Amino acid sequence: MSILVDATTTFIVQGITGREAVNLTRECLDYGAGAKVVGGVTPGRLGREVHGVPVFDTVAQAVQHHGAPIDGSVVTVPPAFTKDAVFEAIENGIKLIVIVTERIPRRDVAQMVELAQLRGARIIGPNCLGIIVPDVVKMGGIGGPAKDAAKSYAPGPVGVISRSGGMTTEMSSTLTAAGLGQSTAVSIGGDAIIGSSYAELMPLFEADEQTQAIVIYTEPGGRMEAELARWVTENQSRLPIVAFMAGRFMDEMPGMSFGHAGTIVEGKEDTATEKIARLAEAGITVAEEISQIPELIQAKLAERSPA
Amino acid sequence: MRFFEYEAREIVKRAGIPVTDFGFTTDAGEARAIAERIGGPVVIKSQVLTGGRMKAGGVQFADTPEEAEAHARDVLALEINGHAPRGVLVDPKAEVAQEYYAGVVWDGIRKQPVMIFSPVGGIDIEQVAEEQPDKVGRRHFSNILPLSEFAAKEVVASTGVTGSALNKLVPIVTKLARLFVAHDMTLAEINPLGRLADGSFVALDAHMDMENEARGRHRALLEDLGVGDEETRQAREATPFELAGEEVDAMDHRGVAGNVTEFDGNLGLVIGAGGGSLTLFDAVRSSGGDPANYCEIGGNPSVRKAAGLAKLVLQKPGVDKIAVMMSIVSNTRVDIVARGVIKACLELGFDPAEKIAIFRIPGAWEDEGYKILDRYGVEYADRSVSLHEAARRAVEKIGAAA
Numbered sequence: 001m002s003i004l005v006d007a008t009t010t011f012i013v014q015g016i017t018g019r020e021a022v023n024l025t026r027e028c029l030d031y032g033a034g035a036k037v038v039g040g041v042t043p044g045r046l047g048r049e050v051h052g053v054p055v056f057d058t059v060a061q062a063v064q065h066h067g068a069p070i071d072g073s074v075v076t077v078p079p080a081f082t083k084d085a086v087f088e089a090i091e092n093g094i095k096l097i098v099i100v101t102e103r104i105p106r107r108d109v110a111q112m113v114e115l116a117q118l119r120g121a122r123i124i125g126p127n128c129l130g131i132i133v134p135d136v137v138k139m140g141g142i143g144g145p146a147k148d149a150a151k152s153y154a155p156g157p158v159g160v161i162s163r164s165g166g167m168t169t170e171m172s173s174t175l176t177a178a179g180l181g182q183s184t185a186v187s188i189g190g191d192a193i194i195g196s197s198y199a200e201l202m203p204l205f206e207a208d209e210q211t212q213a214i215v216i217y218t219e220p221g222g223r224m225e226a227e228l229a230r231w232v233t234e235n236q237s238r239l240p241i242v243a244f245m246a247g248r249f250m251d252e253m254p255g256m257s258f259g260h261a262g263t264i265v266e267g268k269e270d271t272a273t274e275k276i277a278r279l280a281e282a283g284i285t286v287a288e289e290i291s292q293i294p295e296l297i298q299a300k301l302a303e304r305s306p307a
Numbered sequence: 308m309r310f311f312e313y314e315a316r317e318i319v320k321r322a323g324i325p326v327t328d329f330g331f332t333t334d335a336g337e338a339r340a341i342a343e344r345i346g347g348p349v350v351i352k353s354q355v356l357t358g359g360r361m362k363a364g365g366v367q368f369a370d371t372p373e374e375a376e377a378h379a380r381d382v383l384a385l386e387i388n389g390h391a392p393r394g395v396l397v398d399p400k401a402e403v404a405q406e407y408y409a410g411v412v413w414d415g416i417r418k419q420p421v422m423i424f425s426p427v428g429g430i431d432i433e434q435v436a437e438e439q440p441d442k443v444g445r446r447h448f449s450n451i452l453p454l455s456e457f458a459a460k461e462v463v464a465s466t467g468v469t470g471s472a473l474n475k476l477v478p479i480v481t482k483l484a485r486l487f488v489a490h491d492m493t494l495a496e497i498n499p500l501g502r503l504a505d506g507s508f509v510a511l512d513a514h515m516d517m518e519n520e521a522r523g524r525h526r527a528l529l530e531d532l533g534v535g536d537e538e539t540r541q542a543r544e545a546t547p548f549e550l551a552g553e554e555v556d557a558m559d560h561r562g563v564a565g566n567v568t569e570f571d572g573n574l575g576l577v578i579g580a581g582g583g584s585l586t587l588f589d590a591v592r593s594s595g596g597d598p599a600n601y602c603e604i605g606g607n608p609s610v611r612k613a614a615g616l617a618k619l620v621l622q623k624p625g626v627d628k629i630a631v632m633m634s635i636v637s638n639t640r641v642d643i644v645a646r647g648v649i650k651a652c653l654e655l656g657f658d659p660a661e662k663i664a665i666f667r668i669p670g671a672w673e674d675e676g677y678k679i680l681d682r683y684g685v686e687y688a689d690r691s692v693s694l695h696e697a698a699r700r701a702v703e704k705i706g707a708a709a
Contacts, residue, residue: 020638079520105491105521106413110450113418118451129637144637144671151690152635164582166605169670170634173690190581192493193418219585222415246585249592255542258568258601259581261520262415267433288593290586291693 002133002184003159003204003211004096004124007033011072011096011139012062014085016040016050020141021076024100026051028074030146032136038066041085059092072096074130074140082126083108090121098140099125099195103261106193113195123195127260129165129187142187143169156181158297159205159239161198162217163190163224163260164246171215171244171290178294183211190219190260197224199231206237212304213297214241218275220250221263225275229282240300241284242293248272308517308540311354313396314532315513319497322486324479325509327401333394338379341397342372348400351378353385354393356540363387368400389543401511406499408432409480411487419447422484424462424476428499442466448484456481475508476500490528491521548623552602555615562608562639564616564647572597574664574705575620575629577613577648579604583634583694590698591630596705599626607639613647614654621655621662628664630701635690641668641676649683660684664704667697 015021017040028035029051039062040055042048048055056062063070073089075082075097082101089097090112097116104126116123124131130140134153142165143149152173158180162168165187172185186201188194198216205211218225225243232241250258251271257264265271276286285300287293310318313331320326330341331354342349353365360366365387367378379395386392406429414421424444427435436443444465448458459480463473479500487495494516501511522529539545545553548569556565563579574596578587584603591598600620604613620629631648633639645666652659666680669690680687688697 023638103520105518105524106493107450107488107491107518107521110413110418110420114449114451141638148637148671162582164580164585164634166580166634166636167582167586169637170583170586170694173635173669174693177691193413193415197416217582219582224415227416244586246582246589248589250585253542256568258566259585259603263581263585289590289693289695291695 001208001210002136003201003208004131004184004186005072005133005137005139007136008036009071009137009139010036010038010066011074012039012041012059012070013037013053014041014059014073014075014089015077016053016055017042017045017048018076022050024074024076024141025053027141027145027149028138031138031149032133035137035139038062038070059088059094063092069093072098072139074098074100076100079104083112086112086123087115090115090119095121097121097123097195098128098130099123099189100128100130100140102127102191104191106191109191109193113193116195124186125189125195127191128189129168131187132185134182140187142185152176153185154181156183157210157212157301158182159208159211159214160185161201161214162187163219164217167217167246171217171293174290175215175294175297180294180297183208190262192222192262198228199224202228202231202237205239206235211239213301214239215293215297216241216243218243218245219247219259219263220265220272220275221270223269226269226278229278229284232282232284240297240304242296242300243279243284243286244290244293245272245276245286308519308522309356310515310517311356311393312352312512312514313354313394314534315515316510317532318486318490318515318528319510319513322482324482324497325507327399327509327511329396329398331394331396332379333383335376335380335383338395338397339372339376342369342375345397345399349375350398350400351375351382352396352398353382353387354396355387355390357388357390360387365392401501401509402504403499403501403511404504405502407476407502408435408498409483409500410494410496410498411484411492412494414447417447419450420484420487421445421447422459422462422480424466424480426466426468432498450488454481454484454488459484471506472502475506479508490525491518492516493518548600548619551619552616555612555619558612558615559609562604562606562612564604564608564612566603567619568601570598570600571625572599573625573627574701575599575623575626576602577604577617577620577629577631578602579633579639580636581605586634586694587632587698590695591702594695594699594702596698596702599623604633604644605639607643610643610647610650613644614650617648617651618655621651621657628662628701628705630664630698631666631668632694632697632701633668634694636668636670638671640672641670642672642679644668645676645679649679649685664701665697667692667694
C-alpha cells in the first residue's frame, strides 16, 4: 500500500495553465498507471484543455463536472494568490492539498493550515514537490518527467520524508540502486511553517503495512526534528528511522539563511548539532553520508526481523 | 528583516502602545536639541543591529544637554561587533517601578502565533523561562478568528499579575499581538515594558523582525520608516561578491543561479539545488576542502545565467578550480548547466577540462549534457557517484594542483 495517495486518487491542478503546471500535469498523467487529474483551475480560462485535462474558472465547476467529490489538489499559483486558492479547495471539500508555491509569508500558511484543521483537510508543503508512490502515481513535480522518475524511484519498504524536494529524489535513487524501494516518498517543503511535518506523517506510515523503515532528510532551523524525536519515543514506533542532516556548516553562522526559507539557525535548539543529538536520543541513526543510508536501513531491518 | 530600535518603537507607537518621548538622530548637535526638548536626564542609545551594545559602551546616561551631545558624539563613532551605528536614540530616563516583558512569535509546531508575557522583564526571556518558569506565560491564538482581548488577559493573569496592572497590560499585549499579525512579523517584543511610578505602562525598548517574503505588502510602512528596498538587514552585510551574485540571478526570470555567500577558500562551487547545496558544502568541508563560496542553482536557469554564475566564481581571487555539482535534477536541465559552465571557462580563456574539477549533475537531459562534457574533456559523474564522493574527487584534484 501507500500513504496519502494511491491509483484511485483524483486531483485537480490549480494554476494549471502556468508553464510549470503544464509540465507537472504531463508528468503526473504519464507516470505509473497515470494520475487521475480530473480538472484544472485558472480563472478566466474556462473551456480550455491542458493535455486533455479540462480547465475551469472555479474549483466548484471542476467538482460539478467530475460529479463526485475530488480527493486532492496541487496548487501552483503565485504566492499572493495561494491562500485564496487553498481556501477555495478546502471549502469545496478537497481533503489533500499539495502546495508547490514558494515564498508564501507564514501568516498565510498558518491561516491555510488552521482552516484545513477545522475542515479535516491535510496540507503538504508549501515549497514542496509533492508525493510519489513508485510505479503507481505521483502528485506534483517530484522526480520530474515520468522516464526520469522511473530511474530514481522503485516500489519497496522504505517511507521517505524530506524537507528538500531534490534530496527526496537523491535519497530515493540511492535506496533504489541498493535494491531498497520506497512505499511512498513525500517532499514536505522547506518553509518555517508547513502543513505536515515528520511527526504528523509518522502515524500514516506506522499504519501502512508495506512500510518497514523510514528515511528522513533534515536541515537546521525549527523544531520539527525534536517533535519527531518526541513522537517516536512516546509512541514506541515500530519503524526504524535513518536521518541525514545537511547544513552542518550553518552552526557557525547563526542568523544566516541558506537553502530554504526555514533553514536558519536562530537559537541553540535549531542547530544541526543539537538536532543530531535529539534524534540520536530517540534511537534515530544519523548517517554521515547519503551513500551509507541503504546499509544502515538493511542493518536495522535485519535487527527487527525475527530470526 | 530586523528593524532598528528607533523603527521598532515607531511601529509600537503607531499601534497605539504608549512609548517614551524619544528622538532619533545621526547628529550630536541634534542630540543635544532633543535632550533640551525632553528636559532632564536622558539615555543615549546606539542604533545597531547587533547585541551587546550596553557592554560595548553603546548606551550612555547624560544629566545635561551638553553631556548628551558629548556622549552622542562618542556613541556615533563607536563600532559595535563591526557594525557602525545608524544613529542614536535619545530617550528620557524614565523612573521605572517594575520592568515587564511582552512578546509574540510563531510556533512552527502548533503553526500558530504565541503570546509570551512575563512580569520579569529587562533581561533575556529565555533566561527567565529557565530560572523562573512560573513567571512566563504563553498562549497560542487563532490566526483565522478575530483576536479578542481575553486571550491577553489569560496570559497576563497566568503569571500572577492582577489589579490595575492587569487591566492596563491587557490592551498593550493585545495590540502587540495584532501588530505582529498585521505586519507579518516573525518577532515582536517589548522588553522592558516599564511600569512607572504613577502606575502607567510604557514601552522602553522594542525588537521587531518582519518576514522578508512579506515586505511587498508593507511598502507604505517601510517607506514611512525610510527602509530602502536594497536594505537586506541580514546577519552580516552582503559583500561585493555576493551583490554581484544577486545581479547574475536578476539577469532574467528563468530559474535561480545565485544565493551566493562568500568564503575564502580555493575551490569555487557551482552547486544546487537548495538541499543539494547544503549537503555538498558540508561534503566539501568534511573531505578537507576549502570552499570559496556557497551558491544555489535550481528551477532550470538559462545558459546565460549559469555561465554568469560560473564566471563570477571563476574570477574570484584565490579560486583555482570549480566543482559543478547538484543532487539529481528533474526540472533543471543537465545540458543547460553544462553549456553554461563551459561557456564561462571559454570566455575567460580557461580550458574547461582543467578548470572544472568535476561535473556531477545527474537527471533531466543528462545524456545530452554528458555528450557536451565529453567533447571538452571535462570529468563528469552520474548518479552512481554520490554527492560526497564527487566532493572528495574535487578536493583531491585541487589538492594535487596546489
